[in-house]
Structure formats: structure tokens, C-alpha cells
Amino acid sequence: MLIITCPWCGARPEVEFRYGGEAHIARPADPSALTDQEWADFLYNRTNPKGLHAERWRHMHGCGRYFNALRDTVSDFFVTTYKAGEPRPDIDGSSGGNP
Amino acid sequence: MVESASMTTPLTPANPLHVLAAASRDVAAVRLAALAPAARLVFRGREAAIGPAGEAFGVPLPREACRFNTAGGRFAFWLGPDEWLLLVPNAEAAPLFTAIEAATTGLPHALVDVSERSVGIEVAGEKAAFVLNQGNPLDLSLAAFPIGMCTRTVFHKAEILLVRHAPDVFHLDVWRSFAPYVWELLEDARRELA
Numbered sequence: 001m002l003i004i005t006c007p008w009c010g011a012r013p014e015v016e017f018r019y020g021g022e023a024h025i026a027r028p029a030d031p032s033a034l035t036d037q038e039w040a041d042f043l044y045n046r047t048n049p050k051g052l053h054a055e056r057w058r059h060m061h062g063c064g065r066y067f068n069a070l071r072d073t074v075s076d077f078f079v080t081t082y083k084a085g086e087p088r089p090d091i092d093g094s095s096g097g098n099p
Numbered sequence: 100m101v102e103s104a105s106m107t108t109p110l111t112p113a114n115p116l117h118v119l120a121a122a123s124r125d126v127a128a129v130r131l132a133a134l135a136p137a138a139r140l141v142f143r144g145r146e147a148a149i150g151p152a153g154e155a156f157g158v159p160l161p162r163e164a165c166r167f168n169t170a171g172g173r174f175a176f177w178l179g180p181d182e183w184l185l186l187v188p189n190a191e192a193a194p195l196f197t198a199i200e201a202a203t204t205g206l207p208h209a210l211v212d213v214s215e216r217s218v219g220i221e222v223a224g225e226k227a228a229f230v231l232n233q234g235n236p237l238d239l240s241l242a243a244f245p246i247g248m249c250t251r252t253v254f255h256k257a258e259i260l261l262v263r264h265a266p267d268v269f270h271l272d273v274w275r276s277f278a279p280y281v282w283e284l285l286e287d288a289r290r291e292l293a
Binding site: 001008009010012013015016061062063064065 | 164165178179180182236237250251252253258
């Protein structure tokens with residue numbers, strides 16, 4: 001079982017968490033000014049990287065809070081977690097490949 | 100569900116918790132007890148409302164994650180950074196609700212009476228942590244889960260609030276409709292200890 005570190009509660013088993021999609025996607029301030037393609041990009045198109053991915057998780061069966069995590073999509077290794085609203089940590093993708 | 104003689108369905112209603120508790124065997128290593136009804140309030144609020152709410156309740160709301168405060172038979176459990184469960188055994192919720200609501204008037208907050216939502220189960224005895232670990236993956240050693248800690252977590256597929264009052268005394272709060280499920284799995288887990 002994966003151990004995920006909630007920024008509030010500390011290290012917890014993965015069954016307490018739910019995945020929440022890619023992080024740092026802000027809703028456009030004025031949707032009516034966008035082209036259909038730009039709106040589709042906001043709604044549907046994600047980066048889907050091989051390597052480090054910033055994503056949202058929710059500590060569903062815990063404090064209930066959303067937070068962000070940097071996870072390696074190859075090894076499933078959680079490099080770090082940080083509170084919602086904080087900027088993505090500047091971490092090199094090569095540092096966290098430990099499965 | 101109210102049982103009546105006119106009921107014709109062949110499906111028997113599930114056993115409520117008190118029926119299961121009455122039929123429960125005494126196992127010295129792990130005792131199970133259905134706890135008495137209690138007043139339960141969920142308080143959520145911004146910074147300004149947290150202090151006054153604690154004063155009105157009589158127990159300061161804990162600011163440290165996964166801890167509870169208790170005083171005078173009242174408990175304030177930390178559920179999230181802006182969310183607390185206020186619990187008073189064998190009490191009426193209405194006067195508490197009024198007192199806290201009066202102290203936080205005009206401050207952004209939410210106060211909800213959830214007294215009937217969940218029921219309490221006490222798991223006590225030298226093998227209490229062992230039995231809880233049959234359905235919960237947390238480390239329940241005293242170092243990782245000290246006395247005074249509380250947290251929402253899971254027991255098998257049910258969400259519970261798990262609280263440690265003493266090294267061998269846990270209390271869990273579970274939603275009413277999940278309670279028989281949790282109770283019977285606890286019974287199953289301690290069967291080998293009888």
C-alpha cells in the first residue's frame with residue numbers, strides 16, 4: 001500500500017485518499033472571450049507527462065482537505081506534497097525515481 | 100424502521116446496534132460496548148469564529164492536527180483545519196447549539212447538529228489495537244497514535260472517527276447505518292481471542 005503524506009495529517013495509507021486530477025489549472029477569468037479551442041483546452045486537455053506530475057489529491061477519509069502532490073507517473077513515487085494554493089515546488093524530475 | 104405485526108415482507112430488517120450489543124459475548128482481551136447517545140455538533144469556521152466557539156462550548160478547539168481537547172465531560176475533536184466535532188455524552192444538543200450560535204453571531208461559520216448521524220462504539224482491552232488493525236491500516240502504536248489523538252479514517256469500507264482515550268481504550272464514532280457492519284467485523288476480528 002502506498003503511503004501518502006497529507007500536509008495536515010502526516011503519513012497516511014492510500015485508501016484514505018482520492019485522486020483529484022491535474023493541479024494548477026485555473027478557470028479562465030473571462031470564458032466568453034475564449035475561442036472554442038482554448039475553452040476545450042481548459043476543460044479537457046491535460047499534460048499527461050511521463051515523469052513528474054503535479055496533481056490534486058483529497059484526504060477523503062481524514063481531514064477532508066484537497067492538497068497537491070508531485071508524483072512520478074513512471075514509478076508511482078510521491079516526491080512531495082504541499083498545501084493547496086502553494087506554488088509547485090521547483091524539484092528536478094530525476095531526483096525521485098525510487099519505486 | 101418500526102417493526103409491526105402487519106409487516107409482510109419476507110426480508111428481515113438489519114439488527115440495530117443495541118441488539119447486537121446485547122447478544123455480544125464478553126471477551127476480556129477486547130471488550131466492545133455501544134456508547135450512550137450524545138449531543139454532537141459539527142463546527143466549521145474561519146479564524147475569527149474559532150476562539151469564541153471554543154469559549155462558548157467550554158473546551159478550546161484544538162489547533163493541532165488530529166488531537167482532541169476535553170474538559171468537564173465535553174470533547175472537541177479536530178477533524179480538519181477548519182472543522183471540529185463537539186461531543187457531549189448524554190446531553191441535549193439544543194442548548195449547546197444556542198450557546199455557540201450566540202457567541203459566533205456575525206462571524207463566518209457553520210454549526211450543524213449531527214447528534215443522530217453517528218453512534219459511538221468503545222473498543223477496550225489489551226488487544227484493542229490489534230483488533231482495530233484488522234480493518235484499519237494506521238500504525239496504532241503509542242508513538243504514532245498517542246493518547247489524545249483522534250482522526251477520521253476507515254474501518255474496512257466504513258468511514259470512522261477513531262479516538263484514543265488511554266493506551267488500551269479506543270472510541271470510534273461511526274455513521275448509524277454503518278454501525279452494525281463495523282460492529283460485526285469487530286466481533287469477527289476478536290473471535291480468535293475468546
